[in-house]
Each structure stands twice: as structure tokens, then as C-alpha cells.
Amino acid sequence: MTVLAGLSIWLSVAPEAHADPLFDGGKLILTNGISTIEGASGGGLASWATIAGMETDRGVGVSAHVTGIELADYGWQSHGVSVGIKDRLELSYARQNFDTRKVGAALGLGEGYRFNQDIFAAKVRLVGDTVYGSTLLPQISVGVQHKRSLDGTIVKAVGAKSAEGTDFTASATKLFLSKSVLVNATARLTNANQFGLLGFGGPNQTDRTLQFEGSVAYMLTPRLVVGGEYRTRPSNLAIAREDDAHDLFVAWAFTRNATVTAAYADVGSVATFDGQRGALVSLQFAF
Amino acid sequence: MTLALAFALMAAQPVTPQPQPEPDTAAQQDDFSGVDWEKEFGVEKRQVDPATGELPVDPYVQSPANAGATPFSGAGMAKAFGGQEGIRTIIDRFVDLNTTDPRIEAIFKNQDLVRLRRTLFEQFCYLLDAGCTYTGRDMKTAHKDLGTTRADLNALVENLQRAMRENDVPFAAQNRLLAKLAPMDKDVVER
Numbered sequence: 001m002t003v004l005a006g007l008s009i010w011l012s013v014a015p016e017a018h019a020d021p022l023f024d025g026g027k028l029i030l031t032n033g034i035s036t037i038e039g040a041s042g043g044g045l046a047s048w049a050t051i052a053g054m055e056t057d058r059g060v061g062v063s064a065h066v067t068g069i070e071l072a073d074y075g076w077q078s079h080g081v082s083v084g085i086k087d088r089l090e091l092s093y094a095r096q097n098f099d100t101r102k103v104g105a106a107l108g109l110g111e112g113y114r115f116n117q118d119i120f121a122a123k124v125r126l127v128g129d130t131v132y133g134s135t136l137l138p139q140i141s142v143g144v145q146h147k148r149s150l151d152g153t154i155v156k157a158v159g160a161k162s163a164e165g166t167d168f169t170a171s172a173t174k175l176f177l178s179k180s181v182l183v184n185a186t187a188r189l190t191n192a193n194q195f196g197l198l199g200f201g202g203p204n205q206t207d208r209t210l211q212f213e214g215s216v217a218y219m220l221t222p223r224l225v226v227g228g229e230y231r232t233r234p235s236n237l238a239i240a241r242e243d244d245a246h247d248l249f250v251a252w253a254f255t256r257n258a259t260v261t262a263a264y265a266d267v268g269s270v271a272t273f274d275g276q277r278g279a280l281v282s283l284q285f286a287f
Numbered sequence: 288m289t290l291a292l293a294f295a296l297m298a299a300q301p302v303t304p305q306p307q308p309e310p311d312t313a314a315q316q317d318d319f320s321g322v323d324w325e326k327e328f329g330v331e332k333r334q335v336d337p338a339t340g341e342l343p344v345d346p347y348v349q350s351p352a353n354a355g356a357t358p359f360s361g362a363g364m365a366k367a368f369g370g371q372e373g374i375r376t377i378i379d380r381f382v383d384l385n386t387t388d389p390r391i392e393a394i395f396k397n398q399d400l401v402r403l404r405r406t407l408f409e410q411f412c413y414l415l416d417a418g419c420t421y422t423g424r425d426m427k428t429a430h431k432d433l434g435t436t437r438a439d440l441n442a443l444v445e446n447l448q449r450a451m452r453e454n455d456v457p458f459a460a461q462n463r464l465l466a467k468l469a470p471m472d473k474d475v476v477e478r
Contacts, residue, residue: 131469132469177462
């Protein structure tokens with residue numbers, strides 16, 4: 001009887017077994033990817049199957065980034081924030097600011113005219129894990145990226161059908177530990193012109209077409225990765241050709257929560273000005 | 288000035304003694320001193336084996352397959368880990384890191400660390416083809432009821448990486464071993 005009484009007291013005051021913190025921060029370093037120019041997590045240029053933030057499947061994570069690109073004739077600045085929920089769902093927002101510099105005057109927009117775009121994106125991990133599990137089963141995610149050009153009048157004047165558009169992505173990402181190599185492949189349905197900065201659709205092609213993004217990265221240490229990416233793009237506008245884009249990058253997680261990425265990026269021809277290549281620097285904080 | 292006066296007045300207030308609660312006479316009558324709590328809660332006492340220093344575990348079928356992966360072939364990986372001596376140093380450091388890591392040390396409380404060091408050494412030595420066989424339990428049984436999470440496993444991986452790095456195992460060789468271990472996650476993560 002006394003033991004039963006003792007037991008009931010013990011049960012009533014026993015604390016809840018080890019409550020998990022909301023921001024558990026338990027993800028392996030760099031497996032949250034780095035923010036792409038469209039805000040979704042990935043390799044910088046290509047969206048990957050990764051989920052942003054340092055959370056695991058029992059927590060919530062956040063990240064923020066800022067990216068600058070110096071091209072031959074243009075300047076790029078983008079920034080954004082992401083939330084990762086239980087390593088399952090990623091919600092992100094990014095703002096792109098594309099400075100036409102002297103090209104702006106040549107195009108009749110005025111020197112230093114800036115194209116701006118907002119991107120709201122969501123991505124869900126369907127199955128698999130980048131690091132764990134069978135090497136035959138990559139982490140697979142699908143995503144949606146809703147893009148809103150803030151220059152509707154101008155992008156329509158150059159031939160775009162719409163100032164707003166939505167991309168759909170499907171990505172597979174796997175770290176092949178036996179080779180220290182990470183591979184990503186992404187299929188994207190899009191009708192964006194220059195990522196959407198020049199609107200969506202055009203005289204050559206109105207509807208979305210299937211495009212491909214591939215990334216290969218090699219781990220030098222748990223915190224240092226080098227790699228390259230390739231991304232095909234539609235060429236919808238009649239007035240200016242659009243080329244595929246590629247980059248070579250090095251990403252360094254200099255602390256558990258901060259990663260700096262430097263890249264050589266080449267986006268080809270932009271608004272009739274060819275050979276747009278240059279340096280990218282991106283800084284990301286993730287918790 | 289007025290504030291200081293207020294404080295002075297407050298300090299000068301006579302302290303009224305709070306009435307003490309009546310002693311709980313019922314609790315006084317309950318005398319737990321003679322209770323064998325381990326018997327009441329059905330706790331089985333396990334005796335340390337004087338020869339091995341290990342606690343007994345439930346019977347299981349011994350098989351190298353319990354290691355959860357096929358071993359490497361050739362001397363390359365064993366050499367990268369410094370042979371059996373190197374593996375033992377790495378395992379000892381790995382266990383020490385885990386049992387002092389605030390993120391996961393609780394999991395190792397009340398565990399048989401003598402057995403853990405031996406079976407981990409055997410598993411690594413076997414997988415690295417360094418001249419051992421594995422006599423421990425399979426991964427699912429060995430991790431049963433530990434309640435480990437993905438974050439716990441990630442912390443453990445970081446500690447293993449650190450132990451290997453401190454003992455100069457080349458990073459590519461570290462990853463080759465991790466490639467053998469990574470597919471076991473479904474057996475060692477419980478929640």
C-alpha cells in the first residue's frame with residue numbers, strides 16, 4: 001500500500017521525458033546546402049533536395065543569406081530567409097536586385113536601372129536522406145517557386161507574356177561517402193526569362209519547358225566542399241538569346257552556423273550582352 | 288530621495304513570522320527505510336563478470352554479420368587507421384568523447400562501457416579488415432530502447448570524425464568507413 005502510494009506520487013511528479021528543444025540545430029554541417037540565387041537551399045545555382053536550416057526531423061531551423069555577383073556588365077545582389085520544418089518542409093523568400101549599370105543606358109532604361117524580383121518558394125522532402133540509408137536511395141524533394149517580377153511594364157515591353165511565373169522542381173541529392181562526392185540532379189519546369197528577372201514566356205515559347213540542373217561536389221573536409229554546377233535554361237524571348245549557366249564553387253562552413261561560398265559563375269548572354277561571367281560571393285547563417 | 292525614503296521605510300517594517308505548516312502526520316507514519324526498492328520495481332541485478340569486467344546480455348547468436356556491413360578487403364583501410372593499435376586508440380577516444388558530450392552523454396549513463404569499447408573495437412577492426420572478428424550483437428538489438436534520435440546520431444558521427452581526425456586518418460578513408468556505417472541508421476535511430 002505504501003509502495004503504491006509512493007509510486008503514484010512518483011508518477012505524478014515525474015517530469016516529461018527529455019523534451020526536445022524547438023531549434024535542435026542537430027543537422028550535420030553543410031547538409032542543409034547553401035542558399036541558391038532563388039532562395040531555396042541547394043548549391044548556389046541549382047536547387048537541391050536539401051531542406052534549409054540546421055534542424056533534424058524533430059525540430060525547426062532557420063537560415064538567412066546574402067549574395068553578390070559581379071558580372072562583366074551587370075551587378076547582382078540577392079538576399080533571403082528560409083525556414084526548415086522537421087527536415088521535411090522548406091519555406092523560403094528571396095529578393096533579387098539586378099543592376100544593369102551602363103547597359104541600362106544602352107537599352108534605353110537609364111543607367112543603373114535595376115530589375116527586381118520576389119521569389120516565394122516551398123519544397124518538401126518526399127523520401128530518402130542525403131547522408132544516411134542506402135546509397136541507391138537519394139534524398140528526393142519536390143518544390144514550387146513562385147516568382148514575381150517587379151518590372152511588369154518593361155518585361156512585357158521586351159516580349160515576356162507575364163510578369164509572374166511559377167517553376168516546379170524535382171530534385172535528387174546523395175552524398176556518396178565512399179567517394180566523398182555529392183551528386184545532385186534536378187528537373188525544373190519553367191518559362192522564366194533570366195530566372196524571371198525578364199518575365200515569363202515570350203515569342204519563342206510561352207509555356208514551361210523541362211530544364212535540367214546538375215551539381216557535383218567533392219568534400220575536402222567536413223566543413224570544406226568544392227564543386228561545379230550546370231543549369232539549362234529556356235530561350236523564350238525573341239530580342240535576346242539566353243544561354244545555359246554554370247559555376248565552380250568552394251563552400252566553407254567556418255563555424256557550425258555560418259558558411260561562406262565563393263564561385264566563378266557564367267550565365268552567358270544577358271539582354272544581348274554576351275559573356276556575362278564573374279565572381280559570386282555568398283554568406284549564409286543557419287540555425 | 289523619496290525613493291530612498293520608501294526603501295528605508297520598507298526595510299523598517301517589522302517582519303511578521305509566517306505560520307509554519309502543520310507537520311504531515313500521515314507521511315511520518317510511512318517508513319520506507321525497510322523497503323527493497325529494486326525488488327518492488329522488479330529491477331534485476333546484473334553481476335559484472337570478474338574475468339571480462341562486462342555485464343551479461345541476453346543470449347544471442349554470434350555472427351560477424353551482426354556487424355551490419357561487409358568488411359573491406361585488402362590492407363589499405365587497416366593501414367589508414369593505424370592497424371589494431373590505431374583502431375583501439377580511436378575507439379577509446381570516440382567513447383570518451385561520447386560519454387562527455389553534453390548532447391548525448393545521457394544515453395551512455397548506466398551502459399556497459401567495457402563491453403561497448405570491446406564490441407566497437409571488434410566491429411571497426413572487422414570492417415576495416417584489420418584481423419578481428421565481430422562477436423557483438425546486431426545493431427538493432429544493441430541499440431534497443433536507447434531512444435536515440437537523428438540528432439543524437441549526427442552528434443555521434445561528429446565525435447567519430449573528430450576521433451579519426453585526431454588520429455590522422457585521411458579524410459577520404461574516414462568517409463569510406465562512414466559509408467559502411469551510414470546505411471545502418473534505420474537500426475540505430477529509434478524515434
